[in-house]
Amino acid sequence: MDQNVGQYLETDVLIIGAGGAGMYGAISAAKAGANVILLDKSIVGRSGATIMAQMTVAAAIGEEEPDDWRFHLKDTITAGRGLVDEPLAQILCEMAPARIWEMEDWGIGWARSVAGGNHITQAHAPGHDRNRCVYVDFLSTGPASSRTLRNQVRKYDNIRRISDLTVTDIVVEDGKAVGAVALHLESGEPVTIAAKATIIATGGLTSMYNRNSASANMGGDGFALGLRAGAELIDMEFVQFFPIGHLAPRLIGMDPIMWDPFRYKLGGRLLNGDMEEFTQNYGTAEDGKYVVTRDMATYAIVKEVEAGRGSPHGGAWLSFEHIPKPDLRAAFGPVIDRLAKVGIDLTKMAIEVYPIAHYHMGGLRVNDSLTTNVSNLFAAGEAVGGANGANRLSGNAITEAFVFGELAGRGAAEAAKGQTMPDIHDSARPYLEIITNAGARTGDGPNPTSAITELQKLLQQDVGPFRTGEGLQRAVAAISEMQAELPHMPTGGAIAFNQQLGDWFGLRNMLAVAETIATAALARTESRGAHQREDFPGLDEAWSYNQVIRADGDGLHISRGEVRQLS
Ligand SMILES: Cc1cc2nc3c(=O)[nH]c(=O)nc-3n(C[C@H](O)[C@H](O)[C@H](O)COP(=O)(O)OP(=O)(O)OC[C@H]3O[C@@H](n4cnc5c(N)ncnc54)[C@H](O)[C@@H]3O)c2cc1C
Known part of the structure; x- marks a missing residue:
């Protein structure tokens, strides 16, 4: 292959992904002088x-009531059911207030209570021992966070922003990350990026x-x-499901998990397809209070649907129709008008809900500097386990994106100092070849786009909120079969904008990750937090350790890692 295929770029710090963590990382790395x-x-x-x-x-900023990061840490550790990496959680909680104030200085506009002495308002959320959660406005926290960080990113000439570029592989030389x-996708061209440090x-x-x-x-x-670069993953079995994610009718521009706080606040009724309450059949009578816990709600909905008593789109009904209109308006605020615009009138209709995958607790295993076991390779945000x-x-989770992003950016800039720019023309070649070979593949066979849909269904069914040994074994076998088919899947066609090619790379990653989740879930023969085994109910203290996964030429290796605790 021609050594100069595609573009070749160089940088001190390469950041893959430009959400909250990536943007915060870029700002702090640029502040530290890195390109x-x-x-x-x-x-x-x-x-x-x-x-x-x-x-x-x-964040324990103590504006609403006295607070301290140690209380936040205590709640985080309790919620994590014995598996929290305590030094990492300490970083998260201790550094959170500084990020909240920095974002305030940058103009995010956290909601304030003027009547209460013009302080930042902090709401209560499940699992916190006090009012600790800041927000911007009804349903605007994420967009405001992104806008604030985008505005900061733009101020730095030493940050080059590149959209529509999918990293397919990290390049490693002698155990060191040297770029990607x-x-x-738009042009179909590969791009090589040499970097002294990568996040x-x-x-x-x-x-x-x-x-x-x-x-x-x-x-x-x-x-x-x-994983392909040699980094370790931990806690991959812990996928957080939200019990009453929005299912139908179509909800545009609104958070699909928004129903949960309203259900708790107002008492939303959960009904099956026959419009009957059902949680009492699973051991939790709601007695008119409608406060069944998240895990019970998830279990009851899944089981009701399995029994053929689901709502038309395969979930449960959530009804607020019994709540007086003024109370609905008082609780939902402007959201009620936004719902009306998409044809949802909560006084006259129930909506359909179902447990949805929402967050992943596992991820890349890092030390207190957010470095993985591969030199010069950092992780930040939800990617960290x-x-x-x-x-x-x-x-x-947003706190984690801010705090870990800032810290990883600083660390990566520091790591880049004093290093010469790597020349990765040779070491990048095998990865460039994967792109060109995948793009050249024509022929019949299952295509990656439909295989992604198949994999999604498989994971939902067998590696979802409730798992069994039998289901997990079925999943591991099916994933392995799909992995064997992957190299033959057709991706040929137009060079530019070939979505099937993009999906091939997406599927390759999904299969590798699905294998880690299913394998770890099969190995963990207990129920703890987000990992619920129907065949092993209840937490088993003997399982109070992290599962660590790495890959090499022989496949996945899973081992037990001590949970790091504060001394
Ligand atoms: C609907 C919803 C509501 C939520 N609400 C809350 C909440 O109220 N509070 C809270 O704390 N958390 C919430 N969370 C979770 C929280 O938003 C996330 O955990 C957090 O924002 C993750 O930030 P991040 O920067 O790590 O990742 P993201 O913001 O997800 O950014 C990752 C970026 O990486 C890019 N990327 C991925 N792969 C590649 C690749 N191969 N090459 C290049 N780029 C790539 C993606 O395009 C994406 O832009 C919510 C999540 C969702 C989905």
């Missing part, structure tokens, strides 16, 4: 989960499930990139 490339497979600063998040950000190879800030994996709160680009790329253990507290 930065901040790239995204979609549009820089306008894709991924950050811009979709609409609720709360947890990417595909520019994976690609977010989570929930679009691997067919019921999810994600955008299409949250397919777990970063975990697969890391460990800080939330087996279960994440509300509001901790």
